[in-house]
Amino acid sequence: MGMRILLGGIPLGCDNVGDEAIIACTVGCFREMFPDAALAVSTARPEATAAQLQVEGMPLFGFDGEKSFREFTAALRDFDLFAWAGATGLSDYPAVAVRLLLRAQRAGVRTVVWNVGMNEQLNPAFYQARGRRLALLQAASRLTGGHFDAVGAYEDLLSRRIEAKLARALRGCDAVVVRDRPSREQLCRIGYDGATVGADSAICLRSAGEERLPAVVGEWQSQAIIGVCISSQQPPADPVALSSAFDRILAADNHRRLLFMPMNPVTDLAWMRTFSAGMRLREKTRLLENCPEPEVIQAVAGRCRLVISSRLHLLVLAANAHTPFLGISRGSKVDNFLAEFGQRPVGCVEDCDQEQLTAAAEAALQAPREDFRQLSQVVHNRLEQRLREAAAAVQKAVAATAKGMG
Secondary structure, three states: OOOEEEEEOOOOOOOOHHHHHHHHHHHHHHHHHOOOEEEEEOOOOOHHHHHHHHEEEOOOOOHHHHHHHHHHHHHHHOOOOEEEEOOHHHHHHHHHHHHHHHHHOOOOEEEEEEEEEOOOOOOHHHHOOOOOHHHHHHHHHHHHHHOOOHHHHHHHHHHHHHHHHHHHHOOOOOOOEEEOOHHHHHHHHHHHOOOOOOOOOHHHOOOOOOOOOOHHHOOOHHHOEEEEEEOOOOOOOOOOHHHHHHHHHHHHHOOEEEEEEEOOOOOOHHHHHHHHHHOHHHHEEEEOOOOHHHHHHHHHHHHHOOEEEHHHHHHHHHHOOOOHHHHHHHOOOOOHHHOOOOOOOOOOOOOOHHHHHHHHHHHHHOHHHHHHHHHHHHHHHHHHHHHHHHHHHHHHHHHHHHHHHH
């Protein structure tokens, strides 16, 4: 009988198209690595995930208080391996990662971290001072006449404690794979140096067929479509300036059209609907609605002449489709992916330079698409090779652990 493997860690099933692309491809990767294994996925929508990916659906563990951690511990009795899979979960949800990994290890369940990203900073929600403690620390700072930042010292101490716990949990894993070299460097910084560099699992995604393309693609088939996603998680500090930049890009050529492509069909959709309504050339824009499937989004990206995004995974899907793209930075994960292609971000959400964005967009739209296709294919081949090497490392590590346990 094959192993039983539980995949999870990040909040899957919560309207994030990028996360759904990750888990779909992660399931494919683990089926290739462990063809005889039975796979289960921890998600907020167990039944839908089970039907879509042909896996066992399990509840979303770790994100609903102590009860969900107890349920996780109970569920571990039925599994041989727990894999924390994808996204920037180690830095976005470090306390959750520590507790789930350590609970699995204490239960004698093997653990793997698969193709995660690690930001330069942990999610502040896990170490920021709040309420009464914040007030006391601020009072302490005032007593020193501003010579000592008690809040900063407290938050730095707590952050370093969480990082130390995370490093300890990672040292107990059979294998740890990160999606890029900067993420490995961040893990080394916190005290863990055993990570293998792989790639984002979503590079394995295959596009949907033409029959699933939304109507707007056919209606605009003779136009130069520019796909855009601006994350509602961290919207631009100056949306008027960004709107003006997009208006300028459209005004430069009458055949250009702007297609807003939300990577969260709830929050991104609402934000971009409001944003597009404020554009001067809004009659040349459309909002892609009712399209939560990553493979369809990727197919649409493949019909675009250019993609501009502050969401990492729209950039990944555009790269899969060999469509030129520009990234607006909202953290190191976007910057790290752009660097694989020798690119830098065209500004950031805190300060998006109109001139830089419009000039970069114009250059990309004027350049022969075949030039980018060739570059993209070379990079994609390199990432796929890293993914194969990471998979081999995981197989070897898990086999070695199984032999030792036997």
